[in-house]
Amino acid sequence: MTLNRRKFIAVGTAAAASLSSPVVLAQGAGRPRVVVIGGGSGGATAARYIAKDSDGAIDVTLVEPSRSYFTCYFSNLYIGGFTDLEDISHTYGTLAAKYGINVVHDWATDVDRDAKTVRLAGGDALPYDKLILSPGIDFVEGAVPGWSTAQQNRMPHAYKAGSQSELLKAQVMAMPEGGRFAMVAPPNPYRCPPGPYERVSMVAHVLKQTNPTAKILIVDPKPKFSKQALFEEGWRTHYSGMIERIGPDFGGENTSVDPDAMTIDIDGMVEQVDVCNVIPAQKAGRIADMAGVTEGNWAPVNASDMSSTVDADVYVLGDSAAQGDMPKSGFAANSQAKVCAMAVRGALTDSRVFPAKFTNTCWSLIAEDDGVKVGATYEATEAKIAKVDGFISQTGEDAATRKATYEESLGWYSGITTDMFS
Amino acid sequence: MAGALRISPTLFGMMRAVASFALMVGVAASGPASADLIGDAEAGERHFDDCIGCHQIGKGAEDGIGPHLNGIFGRRAAAHDDFPYSESMQRAGVDGLTWSLETLDAYIENPRALVSKTRMSYPGLENDQARADLLAYLRRFSDNPANIPEAAPTAIGTDHSVDPDILAIQGDPEYGEYLSSECVSCHKIDGTADGIPSITRWPEQDFVVAMHAYKEKLRPHPVMQMMAGRLSNEEIAALAAYFKDPD
Numbered sequence: 168m169t170l171n172r173r174k175f176i177a178v179g180t181a182a183a184a185s186l187s188s189p190v191v192l193a194q195g196a197g198r199p200r201v202v203v204i205g206g207g208s209g210g211a212t213a214a215r216y217i218a219k220d221s222d223g224a225i226d227v228t229l230v231e232p233s234r235s236y237f238t239c240y241f242s243n244l245y246i247g248g249f250t251d252l253e254d255i256s257h258t259y260g261t262l263a264a265k266y267g268i269n270v271v272h273d274w275a276t277d278v279d280r281d282a283k284t285v286r287l288a289g290g291d292a293l294p295y296d297k298l299i300l301s302p303g304i305d306f307v308e309g310a311v312p313g314w315s316t317a318q319q320n321r322m323p324h325a326y327k328a329g330s331q332s333e334l335l336k337a338q339v340m341a342m343p344e345g346g347r348f349a350m351v352a353p354p355n356p357y358r359c360p361p362g363p364y365e366r367v368s369m370v371a372h373v374l375k376q377t378n379p380t381a382k383i384l385i386v387d388p389k390p391k392f393s394k395q396a397l398f399e400e401g402w403r404t405h406y407s408g409m410i411e412r413i414g415p416d417f418g419g420e421n422t423s424v425d426p427d428a429m430t431i432d433i434d435g436m437v438e439q440v441d442v443c444n445v446i447p448a449q450k451a452g453r454i455a456d457m458a459g460v461t462e463g464n465w466a467p468v469n470a471s472d473m474s475s476t477v478d479a480d481v482y483v484l485g486d487s488a489a490q491g492d493m494p495k496s497g498f499a500a501n502s503q504a505k506v507c508a509m510a511v512r513g514a515l516t517d518s519r520v521f522p523a524k525f526t527n528t529c530w531s532l533i534a535e536d537d538g539v540k541v542g543a544t545y546e547a548t549e550a551k552i553a554k555v556d557g558f559i560s561q562t563g564e565d566a567a568t569r570k571a572t573y574e575e576s577l578g579w580y581s582g583i584t585t586d587m588f589s
Numbered sequence: 590m591a592g593a594l595r596i597s598p599t600l601f602g603m604m605r606a607v608a609s610f611a612l613m614v615g616v617a618a619s620g621p622a623s624a625d626l627i628g629d630a631e632a633g634e635r636h637f638d639d640c641i642g643c644h645q646i647g648k649g650a651e652d653g654i655g656p657h658l659n660g661i662f663g664r665r666a667a668a669h670d671d672f673p674y675s676e677s678m679q680r681a682g683v684d685g686l687t688w689s690l691e692t693l694d695a696y697i698e699n700p701r702a703l704v705s706k707t708r709m710s711y712p713g714l715e716n717d718q719a720r721a722d723l724l725a726y727l728r729r730f731s732d733n734p735a736n737i738p739e740a741a742p743t744a745i746g747t748d749h750s751v752d753p754d755i756l757a758i759q760g761d762p763e764y765g766e767y768l769s770s771e772c773v774s775c776h777k778i779d780g781t782a783d784g785i786p787s788i789t790r791w792p793e794q795d796f797v798v799a800m801h802a803y804k805e806k807l808r809p810h811p812v813m814q815m816m817a818g819r820l821s822n823e824e825i826a827a828l829a830a831y832f833k834d835p836d
Contacts, residue, residue, distance in 0.1 A: 502771065505767075519767075521764055526774070528775075540812070544818075556819065558811040568685065571683040574783075575775075577783060578784030581783055581784075582776060585778075
């Protein structure tokens with residue numbers, strides 16, 4: 168992006184105008200303050216919409232430790248060779264420059280809900296009127312015996328995108344001829360329900376070209392999984408004989424690993440593997456716990472505005488929230504963020520508030536030009552976000568439909584990342 | 590053991606007879622949609638005079654300004670490989686739009702309700718009977734009898750056009766802006782379109798009739814059917830008002 172002189176002057180003028188207004192406001196009550204923790208699909212969207220729609224009337228701070236954010240969605244496509252890592256990397260400059268969001272690259276280490284402040288690792292405390300938590304996931308300690316974050320380079324999770332995705336891909340590429348890739352799949356609920364199975368498809372796609380006698384073993388604690396019929400049909404078509412899945416009926420829920428020996432113990436049966444992708448059980452990002460808004464692994468929220476059930480001034484978005492029927496997905500977080508942004512704007516400024524609506528669609532790629540999707544619409548009820556209507560791709564669809572679905576997913580990626588970052 | 594699985598020629602013949610009987614019964618039960626029952630094909634031929642400048646039909650018909658219409662019933666939209674269909678029509682075909690009695694009826698009634706940016710410069714035929722007659726004429730040039738999936742003849746004369754009262758609703762662009770936040774997870778507000786079409790700066794009426802066609806499931810895309818399905822008439826009008834000029 169280049170700035171020509173005219174644009175520079177225009178930006179300069181706008182900046183001068185917005186710099187002068189806080190001075191005026193400072194003489195009064197000051198602008199209401201919103202702090203958003205987590206710059207992913209939920210947090211970036213919420214920060215952008217609040218800043219954009221309030222025309223600067225609300226002071227928005229976004230706390231996100233990473234300067235480059237890698238979307239977890241499409242990171243499987245990177246592993247499959249369909250996209251570069253740079254193409255799923257995003258920065259926060261536009262949110263700061265265009266919308267005046269105060270982007271702080273630091274870790275939030277604590278929340279004092281009585282004092283209404285967020286403590287940063289750097290030592291500062293950020294005061295807030297409304298706090299939005301969108302910290303994604305963390306892993307449940309000890310969920311897969313033998314595995315810990317300390318061992319994540321031996322057995323990558325690659326379930327937070329970036330260096331872990333790169334590592335897993337490098338390990339797949341370095342597998343010996345006829346070697347074995349294993350995945351320990353997570354129990355419900357977890358981020359991106361079709362994600363592990365799309366990943367298996369993408370690993371199979373790579374191995375089919377580079378290492379066609381290699382095998383893939385999925386060890387799964389769940390009896391069934393998202394888009395199962397579609398994936399299994401695709402695996403038979405594209406990767407016949409390559410993929411084996413061991414479900415709970417054969418010990419898939421009683422699994423431990425030994426990262427040093429590169430073995431998996433499946434209910435007493437020990438398997439030697441070359442790559443082991445461990446995706447452990449998940450819970451809300453740790454800051455939600457520290458803020459004291461979790462019950463069990465997740466943070467319960469009110470469906471009408473995503474506010475925490477324990478504190479009306481705290482909102483929880485995306486993967487961390489226990490909200491009802493929506494899956495934990497980037498699309499869902501983006502959808503929830505817009506409902507939350509409107510509610511927060513309505514509470515802090517005199518602006519119109521409309522009824523909550525939620526949507527989700529998840530696309531998955533099984534092989535080149537073989538895309539499938541599942542989606543639903545949702546509404547807010549007293550008890551939860553409740554599903555209204557849904558659809559799913561059908562088995563046996565023709566190649567043109569599958570190709571169009573894949574192309575649609577590219578369009579969606581471009582759309583949602585524009586909606587978050589530009 | 591293989592012999593036990595083999596079906597004897599006689600048995601096969603019987604099975605075929607049973608199958609075709611079942612087919613006949615099935616057809617009778619669902620109502621045969623022969624050309625005569627759709628409408629008056631002779632009258633329809635006269636209506637086809639309005640189409641003949643672009644569309645050929647009958648023996649030796651070829652693609653011209655528009656595609657030829659032999660075998661149009663049961664054909665997927667944009668199915669002629671060499672014909673330069675509009676992008677909208679190609680998308681409709683990929684989405685699964687197939688020409689049946691019902692979809693043709695809706696398309697002829699208002700082409701843009703089904704295919705927003707169709708190249709067919711035809712204003713639409715409002716008269717239900719005239720459409721039925723025209724369809725009866727077109728139906729003669731499709732395989733017959735065939736198990737073409739189509740609605741029972743009673744569906745003919747169904748008014749697919751959007752109620753003028755609905756078209757007259759003044760949309761609230763501010764509400765539309767909030768609702769639009771759901772659309773822009775996929776559709777880009779700047780109007781660029783890669784894999785997902787642009788929805789900005791449409792004439793309001795085109796937007797409204799397109800959304801109602803999804804709501805009625807005349808347009809095939811499952812995501813859009815779902816999204817439109819839960820929007821009220823006011824909400825569709827609000828979105829149309831907002832997307833007309835989102836800046």
